[in-house]
Amino acid sequence: MKAEKTGKKCIYSLQACVWEVTLACCFSCRYCGSKGGKARGDELTTEECLDVAGQLADLGCERVSLIGGEVFMRPDWSAIVKALTDRNVRVSIITNGYLFSDTLISQLKELNIESVAVSLDGPDRVHESCRQKRSFRRAVTAIDTLAESAIPVSVITTLHSQNVPYLEEFYGFLKSRPISAWQIQACSPMGNAAESGIDYHFDFGRVIRFVEENVHTAPFMMGIADNIGYFTETEGYLRGNLSGKARFAGCRAGLTSIGIDSIGNVRGCESMYADCFIEGNVRKQPLRDIWESPDAFAYNRKFTTDLLTGKCAECRYGMICAGGCRSYNYFTHGKMYESQKCAAKFFGKDEEEN
Numbered sequence: 568m569k570a571e572k573t574g575k576k577c578i579y580s581l582q583a584c585v586w587e588v589t590l591a592c593c594f595s596c597r598y599c600g601s602k603g604g605k606a607r608g609d610e611l612t613t614e615e616c617l618d619v620a621g622q623l624a625d626l627g628c629e630r631v632s633l634i635g636g637e638v639f640m641r642p643d644w645s646a647i648v649k650a651l652t653d654r655n656v657r658v659s660i661i662t663n664g665y666l667f668s669d670t671l672i673s674q675l676k677e678l679n680i681e682s683v684a685v686s687l688d689g690p691d692r693v694h695e696s697c698r699q700k701r702s703f704r705r706a707v708t709a710i711d712t713l714a715e716s717a718i719p720v721s722v723i724t725t726l727h728s729q730n731v732p733y734l735e736e737f738y739g740f741l742k743s744r745p746i747s748a749w750q751i752q753a754c755s756p757m758g759n760a761a762e763s764g765i766d767y768h769f770d771f772g773r774v775i776r777f778v779e780e781n782v783h784t785a786p787f788m789m790g791i792a793d794n795i796g797y798f799t800e801t802e803g804y805l806r807g808n809l810s811g812k813a814r815f816a817g818c819r820a821g822l823t824s825i826g827i828d829s830i831g832n833v834r835g836c837e838s839m840y841a842d843c844f845i846e847g848n849v850r851k852q853p854l855r856d857i858w859e860s861p862d863a864f865a866y867n868r869k870f871t872t873d874l875l876t877g878k879c880a881e882c883r884y885g886m887i888c889a890g891g892c893r894s895y896n897y898f899t900h901g902k903m904y905e906s907q908k909c910a911a912k913f914f915g916k917d918e919e920e921n
Contacts, residue, residue: 577859579868581626582823585837586633588616588647589829591640593665597697598725598760598767600840601828603636610829613643615850617650619827622854624654630681634661634837636829639671648678657681661723663698664706672716682719684750685710689730689737696729697765707744714745721748721787726774728766734777742786748807749785751778752792757840757898767899771795771908778805793818794838794895798884798911817889821846821864833857835864838894866893866903877905884911 591606592599611619623631631651638644638660651658658678664685675683687710688694691703713720722741724730730737741749751774754760754767774791779801782789790807797815799805806813820826820835827833831849834840846864847857857863872885879890890896891906900907 579822579858581623581628581825581858582630583819584623584628584631584825584827586619586631586827587635587829587837588633588638588644589641590636592636592663593640594637594663594699594702596759597763597765598727598754598758600755600758600760600838601636602758606636606640607830611831611849613646615831616643616647619831619849619854620647620650620656621654622849624651624656626855626858628656630657630659632659632661637663637666639666645674645678648680652679659684661686662709663702664709665699665702667705667709667712672712672718675713675718676716680718682721682747683713684721684723685713686725687722687737687741688724688726689733690740693730693733693737697727710744710746719747720745721750722746723750723752725752725754726769727754727760728769731769731774734774738777738781738785746787748788748790750790750792750807751795753794753895755794755838755895755898757838757894761898771910775799775801775805775910783809794892795908796910797888797891797906798909815888815891817870817887818867818891818893820893821867825858835867836894838892839897840894841897870904874904876902877907878909879905882909882911 587601589606589610590601590603592603595604639662648658658680659682660680661684685706687706688697694703710720756767760767774795778789778791782804788807791805793815796802796805802814803811806815820839825833825835826837826839827849828837832845833847833849833854834844870889875885875890879885890904891909893903896903896906
């Protein structure tokens with residue numbers, strides 16, 4: 568049903584979009600959730616992408632993060648960025664850092680990119696064990712070159728059993744790099760990660776303690792992503808904000824954010840990489856109609872605490888947290904409203920307070 572036929576104003580304001588512009592990639596990482604490598608044969612054309620950029624701006628979207636695959640393997644990536652920034656939409660790019668050149672840096676500066684995030688998953692030997700040989704040095708060179716060019720650059724690290732033991736060593740290395748932020752997130756068993764046999768399990772408590780010990784003294788912002796947590800005593804600081812007020816407010820998929828894949832499918836989040844989460848396609852419907860449909864994104868828009876299961880059903884933070892990250896829950900154990908690795912349980916917070 569199209570939104571304009573309901574006679575009701577959509578109460579949800581789109582703030583952010585993660586847009587997978589291509590699946591083409593120079594890597595085929597063992598834990599790539601989207602199974603990047605080859606471009607899909609029917610990816611959105613340049614004209615279609617420019618139209619989507621205009622639709623995002625018309626919906627009031629404030630920030631778009633472009634991902635792949637590898638964004639820079641799409642020849643028209645700069646035209647897509649320009650279509651967004653010309654409409655005052657802030658754009659960031661997530662990259663593996665392998666394809667950087669002087670020309671690419673000049674383009675990024677001209678396009679007024681807000682920031683670039685480079686994926687680095689540990690010391691060189693650890694990073695390359697799941698990615699590609701000689702990729703670590705090229706990623707680090709990209710970081711240094713971006714910083715020298717006054718383009719804000721950050722690092723994103725995806726955690727699994729093989730790299731968590733090297734967090735302290737890797738942090739020591741990152742302190743020598745000119746980055747503005749470090750985001751730590753959990754590997755989710757979807758795409759290649761579900762098929763490669765990589766062990767995605769690790770001790771969430773250990774990671775949270777590591778961040779707690781370093782967040783106030785790090786030379787850059789550091790924090791954990793929304794699929795690790797929640798509500799320990801230091802929750803307010805763990806999300807990368809030293810105000811102490813950055814608590815997890817529940818999954819934002821379909822509430823303030825969406826994901827778009829390279830063939831135009833729309834989901835609440837690009838980490839919800841399964842067909843069951845597709846709400847529509849921009850080739851078949853205007854993006855506004857998908858966003859404003861009264862039946863879309865029901866897993867979050869129609870959430871009530873009655874849906875919570877397991878320990879989450881008993882937790883005092885249930886209405887705020889809403890059971891944690893929908894994607895991580897779904898892909899790790901199938902129950903979207905239950906965070907089986909909630910940090911509050913690791914630290915005994917629930918038992919102490921109830």
